[in-house]
Amino acid sequence: MLLPVVAVIVGLLLLVWSADRFVEGAAATACYFGMPPLLIGMVIVGFGTSAPELVVSAISAVQGNPGIALGNAYGSNITNIALILGLTALLSPIAVHSQVLRKELPLLSLMTLLAAGQLFDGQISRADALVLLLVFALLMGWTIWQGMKKKTDALATEMEQELSAHTMPLQRALLWLAIGLVLLIVSSRLLVWGAVAIAQQFGVSDLIIGLTVVAVGTSLPELASSLMAVRKGEHDIALGNVLGSNLFNTLAVVGIAGAIEPLAVGAEVLRRDVLVMALLTLSLFVFGYGFRGPGKGRINRCEGAGLLTVYLGYTAYLVLTIF
Numbered sequence: 001m002l003l004p005v006v007a008v009i010v011g012l013l014l015l016v017w018s019a020d021r022f023v024e025g026a027a028a029t030a031c032y033f034g035m036p037p038l039l040i041g042m043v044i045v046g047f048g049t050s051a052p053e054l055v056v057s058a059i060s061a062v063q064g065n066p067g068i069a070l071g072n073a074y075g076s077n078i079t080n081i082a083l084i085l086g087l088t089a090l091l092s093p094i095a096v097h098s099q100v101l102r103k104e105l106p107l108l109s110l111m112t113l114l115a116a117g118q119l120f121d122g123q124i125s126r127a128d129a130l131v132l133l134l135v136f137a138l139l140m141g142w143t144i145w146q147g148m149k150k151k152t153d154a155l156a157t158e159m160e161q162e163l164s165a166h167t168m169p170l171q172r173a174l175l176w177l178a179i180g181l182v183l184l185i186v187s188s189r190l191l192v193w194g195a196v197a198i199a200q201q202f203g204v205s206d207l208i209i210g211l212t213v214v215a216v217g218t219s220l221p222e223l224a225s226s227l228m229a230v231r232k233g234e235h236d237i238a239l240g241n242v243l244g245s246n247l248f249n250t251l252a253v254v255g256i257a258g259a260i261e262p263l264a265v266g267a268e269v270l271r272r273d274v275l276v277m278a279l280l281t282l283s284l285f286v287f288g289y290g291f292r293g294p295g296k297g298r299i300n301r302c303e304g305a306g307l308l309t310v311y312l313g314y315t316a317y318l319v320l321t322i323f
Contacts (some may be wrong), residue, residue, distance in 0.1 A: 071210020
């Protein structure tokens with residue numbers, strides 16, 4: 001029993017570290033080959049923060065553990081809103097601007113409905129997975145096109161400053177890119193093996209392990225970047241990280257896992273996990289519109305505490321189902 005627990009802990013730590021190295025190496029390499037800073041920020045850094053979820057779910061699908069693949073994606077979405085935004089708002093209230101309410105949140109809500117609709121037949125088929133990946137590709141293309149149309153873009157400026165401040169030789173960038181990618185795969189395999197072994201030892205479904213231990217572990221990059229954003233007073237980034245990550249998980253992570261191997265889905269995923277995920281997304285609308293007038297919505301400390309309470313209650317319910 002000790003070995004699987006150590007495997008999970010080491011796997012999680014190595015996963016987070018290797019994801020950082022992979023992003024650093026990929027961003028620096030892309031810069032050398034002339035990729036615009038905006039694309040580096042949106043594509044490489046955006047993909048990189050969700051790389052743990054993506055690789056873990058893909059490997060879980062390959063190894064025939066659909067519960068971990070799906071639990072990791074939906075559990076990460078719940079963790080992102082309830083735990084990460086809850087904790088972040090508790091430290092410092094998060095402003096919710098009208099653009100988020102008009103564009104990002106409605107989009108995330110629609111994708112959550114799409115995910116729920118695909119689960120009614122008890123599986124994510126390859127056709128379902130291809131639909132998710134197609135929608136994701138269209139959204140990415142549209143977002144990049146919108147960003148490139150702007151003469152000045154905050155993300156592009158920030159990314160340019162970041163790349164200038166952390167320059168590295170091409171050889172080192174390629175080395176970090178290779179090491180990060182290899183360790184991402186190795187650490188994900190280690191994590192999945194440990195999680196499955198623990199689930200078998202306790203007679204727990206791998207879905208529960210995916211929704212809890214694995215989901216929290218793979219969400220650590222989002223937690224770190226959100227807390228760092230709050231320290232710098234960049235609340236928009238904290239909220240943007242979570243919404244972007246949830247879109248990525250719902251479409252790309254589940255889509256790639258389902259394309260590798262169709263995922264069998266228990267009825268409890270729809271009536272419990274997707275329902276909680278949808279209600280948490282809806283709660284962001286309520287907090288965002290608030291009662292302070294248009295454009296003045298925010299997630300305050302009380303609401304942050306409420307999100308954390310929901311997360312603790314949901315996790316406690318999952319633990320109780322084991323016993």
